[in-house]
Amino acid sequence: MYSVLIFLTFCFHFINGQTVNIKIGAICTDAADPQVLQLALYDILQNNFIIPQIAFGFEFRNGCKDGTGLDYVSELHYSHNVSALIGPNCSEDIDCVSKLVTIWNLPVITYAASVKSEKRASPVSRIAPTTANTLCDSIITIMKELNLDKLVLFYNTGDSNVVSQALYLIKVLNGENIQSRNFELQSTNVTWFEFNGMVNIEEVQKFTRVIILLMGDSLDENLIVLQHLRRAGITASDYVIFLPWINEDPEKSYPWLENTISPINRSATVTVNDNTKKDFIGTYVIDSDNNGTTTTIQFSNLLLNKSQEFTRQNRNKLSRAFVLYDSLKLLILAVNQSYTQMGHLGAFNSSLMLQQISGITFEGASGVVEMDYNNERIPFYSLYEIRDDSDFNIYQIAKISPIKYITESNQTTYYLKMSGLDQSTKDKLKSKTAEPACGFQGYKCDYSKWYVISGTITVIVIAIGIGYYLKKRGPNGFRRIFTSNKTVAQLSWHIPIEKVEMIKDESPRALSQKSESELSAASGLIRHVGITNETAIVYNNIVKIRRFKQLKNINFDQTEAQFLLSLKQLVHDNINPIIGLCYNNPTNELLVLSKFCSRGTLSEYLHNPEMRMDGKFKTAFLRDIINGLDYLHNAPIGYHGNLTTSNCVIDANFIVKLVSVGMEDLLEDWKDNNLIEDIEDTTTSKMDIRPINEHPDEELLFRAPELLRKAPPIRPKLIRMSKNEQIRIKLMCRMADIYSMGILFFEVLFRQHPYADVQTPVEVIVNKIRTPTRQLLRPTLPKVIEKEHHPAMIQLMQACWSEDPISRPPIKRVKKLFSTVYKVRGGLVDSIIQMMDQHANSLEKQVRERTRLLEEAQLRADRLLAQMIPKDVARDLKLGRPVIPRGFDCTSVLFTDIVSFTTICSKSSPMEIVNFLNDLFTGYDAIISQTDAYKVETIGDAYLVVSGVPNENGTENVKVIATIALQMRQYLSQYKLPHIPDFKMEARWGLHSGPVAAGVVGLIAPRYCLFGDT
Structure with missing residues (x-):
């Protein structure tokens, strides 16, 4: 980022002795933009368009997208006090900038071509010759001029700007009663297989001969789709194909032009690539009317002479420079008029400057510039044809010009009208698009009679052939004919039952023996995630098995087979794949096999207090979820539909993977058709080691309000609906996924269940979300938010909770903002190693x-x-050694009991x-602990002590026992019953010496017992 401040001052007379210095902030997106603006200011000055009392200067900033444009606008306004802005040009930032400058009342000139959502005046003036709104309006004009009422629209869902333009066009078409069939393509590089799966070619051929491609801002982004259409038999010779061209990128020009650098003088030569151009021949481009002015010639010569960045062949880069010139000239003319009306103060009066912009007309470098009263440039479009010749350019065949008129409210506005189309071209277009009486494919006429006749003849011929075949092949002919049905078993998702090797021992050791690299996690953690479900080995992969009782044979129609194939083709680092299905087995069971993830669900991990998670862990988990959801939204399957923390699992490398994508809908459909049913008392969890939820309604807390009110159809039913209905439902479900992701963000960032602070049943909370009041019920943020939680992420999370699905940010915007806020250093492997180091440290602390x-x-x-059994005997028991009974020749035994114990009881x-008794015997224990004696046992009020066992002490045991008896008598004489303090305690003591036998008796509650006459 760099800053250049240039002031051009010249001779003038003073007003109040001061120069009026106007500082313009310019946010550039191309390296040549600063030089273009400086040359434009020089040219405008040379042509005397600047009042002598005014000097203009620039404050440049380079960069756009990823939120940088918004940052620069704030910096230029607060830190540099600019009087006006040129840019930003990126569509991602212009909407946010528009809201800010409305508050600041700061004039902004932008040449962004994105869809404008508001049809009213604002501080943002758009001067681009082509915009998404007016380009769509020009399409309507062409359709009306040619009396066309049907079209097929292909658009790129991977580009948020294209999606906005397509939705705006569909809305306008519906308002004009023009029917459309709309097909979503996930990227400009869509493969033939993906194209064939997303586009119903037969439907296109039956519906119309008019096609519109909205794949991006430049022509080259339509190339692959044109190639696929040609391969499908849809060519420009039979179809009218329109290519609207917004073209914001100066580096992109005609796709068929190539620059060749001479090795001698390094000069560039432009040539035509015939292989590329043949795909565009016969198509029609809708672009701005490129009629130049004297200003165009003058400024282009200045650019070519002063800068090496520009050549006459690079039409796009010159066009961008012309628009920059017009942006600056529009701003200067507005300042001039404001200064003329109010002097020094008028030059800084933003409201007055905006009034001067409305309705202004001047000769610009990009043509004549006329601004309407909403600060929008009035468009001038042309229809161009790409012809089969060696020329570089395209040929203008018609103009689409504005026709002004005055409304009843006395405001000047306009409508677009097409002119200049010669009759031969019009007849050619109408001949292509005219629908025959029987329809384009003859579907409007009844050919059933001929079908019956031809069908009857065909059946007879086939029957004769089969009879002849059976006669030659013998009785086994039918078996050979119908063995082709076995090819169903060769489908990619089918797993033969013999390939499933069950793991009987479900301990961590057994699993590690199967695949040590897959289960390198600590056995304690594996035990924690609960490997209680069935696991198996399939093709050297550890899989989780979900069992169902199969009631009938399962046969797949074409639609289900295609759907299962799309599930099987979901290959991404953050999607847990379905390995396959095992069905139509002798055991009458359906087995759903999915990849095993050793660290359990994200919900289990988050709410395990032993697992420490810092900010890097959380952001890594969130990044995985965003990437997985972004992949699903751009895949043919279209959306997730049930995103929760329980539907996310963590593998051994701490990568989060989304599960339960689509398969649940198919299983539900099979249950409704009585093909399968759940197995009672099964230990198998729902899918991919998801735990059985004690409160199944808790999953509804993640569901968007609109889906709680009306659930979408399950996918097996959805794929049988019309394409338009599928598009509508997929868009709705994608927005619902964004809501679920916002709730999931809350649980990951704060490690607490959503609505944990709401002390009401889950059913009541779900009902409040389903039927919202003025005060929406959403998760409550903690009062103290840690520094690691970036404010932008908190705002993004809350934006995902919006009640209005359209207000929720699309996944592309979420991904961009997340990448901007949390910049990752190093590669994925570095992040994984760092995460595993942190986890290893956490495990070490747990182990210690x-x-x-x-x-x-x-x-x-x-x-x-030791208190129950002698130490030596206890040591032998701990070591697993047998305790052999022993005889002791010289021991002394003491018996004592309480006198009148029955009376006390x-x-x-x-x-x-x-x-x-506990109080009394505790005193006795203290006495024994100070002598060489062993307490054998107590029975009721009786107390037994021995000396000489197990430690032999010769004749010393007699002295020890006698001393114990005396000390017990002394202790008892001072003891008082707590509940009968007046009762006098008395006891009897008996002593005897002689041999005994001792040993451990029993295995349960073992005791060290004495035996013998002593």
Whole structure:
């Protein structure tokens, strides 16, 4: 980005002793634009179009699209205080700029050719010779002049500007009662296979002989579609093909022209590529009327002499320079008139300048410029024919000019009228487009009688042939004839049952043995995602299996086969593919096989508190979702239809993939036709390891309000509808996907369920979304939003929640804004490695924390076991060694119980007894813990202690036991019952010495017991 400020001052007389300096902000999209504007200012000055008291200067900014144009406009207004703007030219920014400059009351001259949504005056003046609105109006004029009432429209859905233009044209056609058949093509580089799947050639041939291609802003973007049409038998010799040409790009010219650089003097020579031109021969181009003026000749000579950027052969670049010249001249003339009326103040009066622009007429470089009272340039179009010759140019055959008139409200306006079309050309066009009495393909006439006769003859001939064949082949003839039905089993989505190798052991170890590279995630995480569903190996891929009970044989008609093929062809990094179907098996089961993703659903991952996610993780997940949805919106399938966090899965490389695309609709259709039914008590989840939702209505929280009010038809029914109806429903569902994506954004960014703060049942929330009031119900943003959440993304998310589907941003705009806000450094592999490093660090922290908890639990278990069983015996049990009973020759045993325990029990509740015994025996335990003795057990009020077991201590055990008895007596003499404090506690003690046997008895709750006469 660079800034150049140039002021041209010259001799003048002073007003109040000051020069009026007008600073113009210019947002350029081509490297030559600054030089063009400087030369234009020089030429306008030389021709005395500038009042001597005024000096003009520029503040240049280079760049447009991706939101940069909007940033530059704000900078030029606030930081540089420009008086007017030229640009931006990019259609993505001009709508937003229009709203801002309306508030600022700042004049803007733009040459953008996008559709203008408002038919009223605004600070934005459009001076482009061709605009999307007026180009569509010129098409209507041509149709009326030739009395045509039907056309076929092909347009590119991959270009948002083209989509806007196509929708505007369809709206105008409907208003003029002109029928149209509209076909969406996902890009200008559509393949023949894709073209053949999206376009019903037979319908085109039956409907009309008039075709319009809206594939982009320049002619070369129509080339591939023209080639496909020619391959399908639709050529310019039989059809009238119109190519509207907006042409915003100065680098694009006629597609059949090639620049050849001489190796000797490096001079450029323009030649005609006949192979390319043959596809355009006979078509008709609708473009601006290129009648130049003296200004055109003068300024073009100046450009050719002063700049090496321009040549006479590069028509497009010269045309763009002419429009820049006219933009500057329009602005200068408006300033001149404002200054003449109000002097120094008038030159800075934006409202007055805008008034001067309305209705102004002047000679420009791009022709005569006439502005209407909505600050739009009045168009002058021509119809051109591309002929079979070696000339570089195209031939003008008619003009489409404005005819002015005054309305009842005394305002001057215009309509377009076609003129100059000679009678022979008109007759040629009408002969191509005239529909025969029986229709273009004879479908209006009844040929049934001849069909019956020919059909009868054909059946007889075939029957004779079959009889002869069977006679020669013998009894197995029929079997050989109908073996072709087995080709159904060879369809790309069909998986033979013998190819499905079930994984019996569903542990992580078993899966890793099958494909270690696929399941490199930690076993704990795999255990977390719940590999409880059936898994299998199919063609060396681990797949998830969803089972259904098959009630009847499944046979595919052509429509279903095409639909399944389109599902199978969904190949993208962010789409989890359907591997195939296994049906018509001896087990009477339908198996739906999809690729296994080891890290579970996005919903599970988001709401697992052990999984740490920073901003990079979240943006990577969102980028994957946007890319996947963008691919679907441009694929023949058209939309997702049920986008939720449960319908997104994460593979081993932390790539998010969209699931449940289209297959659910087909399964629902088969259920309605009683072909399949769900298997009860199955552990198989819905699709692609999606968990069984305890509240199935929660998925409705992601659904757009318009779909809650009226659900679209399932895809098997949709693909049987008319093309126009399919286009309408697909557009509606794409906008609904944007709403669902906005709700999904909320859950990813803030890691909380949508509407989690609303304390009402899900059904009530869904009903409020379905029937909105003045206060719309949407997820509530947290009071404190972290810095990692860019404000632009929050605004984008809220824009996706709009109640009006048209107000929601298309996926292309979402993708551009997201890429602008979150610029990714490095490639995809770098991002994945960084994400996996972060995840590995998170897992290491989890392992350390869980190891610490395990060690603490182990210590508690060891202490508890040591209190129940001697340490040596416990160690043998932990190590799995058998505990062999032992005999001890010299031991001493102590027995003690409480006197009058029955009386105490009669005066106490059970809980009081338990508490009192626990308190008393805890004191006894403290005494024993300080001696070389072992507490064997307690039974009721009896307490048993031994010394010399398991640690032999000779005759010392007698002294130890006697000491314990005395200490117990001393402790008891001071003990008082908590609930009967006046009761005097008494006990009996018995001591004996001799041999005993000791060992562990039992496996459940094992005890260390003593046996013997002692």
